[in-house]
Amino acid sequence: MIRKKNQIYKKICVGLLLFPLCNALAFAQDKVVPLDEVTVVASRTIHSADGYTTNLKGTNIVKGKMASEVLSFLPNISHEAGTYKINGLPISEMYVNGVKLADISELRNIPGDMIDKVNVKFLAGTGQNAALSGGTIHLTLRRPQDGGYYGSLNSLEEWSRASDFGNASVGSLFYYRYKNFSFYDNIELRHRKTDSNAEQWMENTDTYSLLRETTQSKDTNFRNRFSFVQQFNSDIKIGGSYLLSVSHPKYNSYAHNNDSWSSISKDIRTVVQDGTLLYSMPLDKQRTFLTLTADYFNRTNKNRQQNYVEEESVGSITEKNNLNLWKFKAEIEYPNRHKQVWKFNGFLQYISSSYTPSNVVASDRFVSNAMPTNTTGFTPNLSAELSGIIGTWKYGVGMTWQQNHIKYENRELGVKSHNTQWGINPLVKLMIPLNKNRNCVLLLNYKRTLDDIPYSAISSVITWKDAYHYTVGNPHLKAPSTDMLMAGLSLFRNKINLTAIYARSHDRLYWQTFQHDVNPDIIYTKPINLAGQDLWGFGAEWMESPTRWWRFKLAGRMEMTPENATIAGVRYDKTHFKEYFYFNNSFNFSPNWGAMLNIDLEPKYHSYDRTYYAVSNVTGRLYKSFQKSKLQLALDFSPYAIRRKMARQLGQNRITSKDTTPVQYINLSVTWKFSGGKKVKVDVVDGIQDYKEIIDKK
Helix, strand or coil: CHHHHHHHHHHHHHHCCCHHHHHHHHHHHHHHCCHHHHHHHHCCCEEEEEEEEECCCCCHHHCCCEHHHHHHHCCEEEEECEEECCCCCCCCCCECCCCCCCCCHHHHEEEEEHEEEEEEEEECCCCCCCCCCCCEEEEEEEEEEEEEEEEEEEEEEEEECCEEEEEEEEEEEEEEEEEEEEEEEEEEEEEEEEEEEEEEEEEEECCCCEEEEEEEEEEEEEEEEEEEECCCCCEEEEEEEEEEEEEEEEEEEEEHHHHHHHEEEEEEEEEEEEEEEEEEEEECCCCCCCEEEEEEEEEEEEEEEEECCCCCEEEEEEEEEEEEEEEEEEEEEEEEEECCCEEEEEEEEEEEEEEEEEEECCCCCCCCCCCCCCEEEEEEEEEEEEEEEEECCCCCCCEEEEEEEEEEECCCCCCCEEEEEEEEEEEEEEEEEECCCCEEEEEEEHHHHHHHCCCCCCCCCCCCEEECCCEECCCCCCCCCCEEEEEEEEECCCEEEEEEEEEEEEEEEEEEEECCCCCCCCEEEEEEEEEEEEEEEEEEEEEEEEEEEEEEEEEECCCCCCCEEEEEEEEEEEEEEEEEEEEEECCCCCCEEEEEEEEEEEEEEECCCCCCCCEEEEEEEEEEEECCCCCCEEEEEEEEEEECCCEEEEEEEEEEECCCCCCCEEEEEEEEEEEECCCCCCCCCCCCCHHCEEEEEC
């Protein structure tokens, strides 16, 4: 039987001109991977026209890991600098049990073995905001048995070479289900202390100056999100979600330049609230469903900043930022034929933000903005999408119409500005199996996006990063738009994944660097629109299990960007390359022992006036389970890394900055998993898949 399977592999690969590679994989099947394991893996991943769904229940990938670590071992997903990416594009949205996460730190509280399945969409669909280009990740947790519950408690303590013992957290997850009602709660309390160091030097043919920076910060954060679903026998469903997040970071930044000390002290209080309500009902016997959602999001930020030169206070400001978002959405899902489904979506989104400064003490050394401003935005959106199956091909075609109305007001001067943009954005997606067993699959996706109004970028608020760097917005910006074409080839049940991307952006946002008029040691950045830019991306990854106890993922990506722009009178017309490589390893030495070791590398690359030097990172985990895997001890560590170094050309000056903070850290975590409750025999309609439409926009 094994030989017959290898012959099938060879026929497939000849058609794809990949015969040598297929021979190697067939040999590996004979020598290493048992046939029964291959059969199980084959049934775990199902490809769709826009991505795939994989079943993780009972796999070795989830053992000893939290959800935040499991995702990096899935096809086409990487975790880079705190951001999850799909095929190199930052994700647009992430969901757990159908509820969109406002903070992906929630994944740190979810043990990997509580994940049932993961759905990955390579590009955002028509039912989402037309601004969203990157894909989405949907995690579905294992449902408790009827009348039962499960959850976990965890705690963490970290030591780092830079700040000693300073990072500690406690958290819990609880999931309960009784008959047609389910309840989910995820809560965390975290305290973090950070000491960081950096250097910056400015040089030209005549002068050279060195700046050393030290930043000390403390942050206490509390976050709690709960959600519920009530399913009725008539298939009517009511759901809701609420998030409360409170953080209070304090930090002091010290800078020493030319025998002079400058410093900034900040006290920040941020409260985030996010609420969603959902109502879903069938409209006919053909399972046509109407789903209504209402979202509210609020973020209130209060910042008190004190500025010093040497020991003397030279300025201060108290700022309040308030953001409110309301969104109302309706969706109709209509299965008009056996293998065809229509989806019609419409939503209205309204955003109101205000900036109010007070207690302003002016300073020539530290620039501040004392003008109160208001920003409002109104976005209507209509979309339709048809998806279905023709033979073995899966397809989807859709169209989105969206308008962005924005009004910006300087409340002190009474000056107002308006801007309106609109676009019709098509979406096409196609999945083509290349053989009868569907071991090799080709995916093609196209989407045009019109970005949301760039609220934070148009604000004239001045934000100091440290004593010699600040950013300021630009109220004259346009919302960018992008045409994107993506092709993916999955071979041998996701053992080999190849991806190609082409994107053409219009009015791309770019943060231009400026030098302060009075103090040449101070630099600041301001966003501008670039007329257009092309991007070509190519990626490849190899996923394999050489032995029963070792599974790895080896991947690389290259982006090619031909530049065509003039910034500050300088013409940029070269083609630059950016690469990224990572090697993820998961080890299961026994049912109770395991480890993880990940290596990332990003070589040096250029982007207009900036040069980004190579960075690398090595992280690992060692874990031990006790009491039938109910109790787990884990040791996470980072023995080696190269921090970011960046240089930018500003006129005749070359400014180079480097993070010199030590990278080594060790943290110890304890996780206890529990379950219980009585079993109740009752027929329940699974509402998880429909409930995934609960979303909120930030």
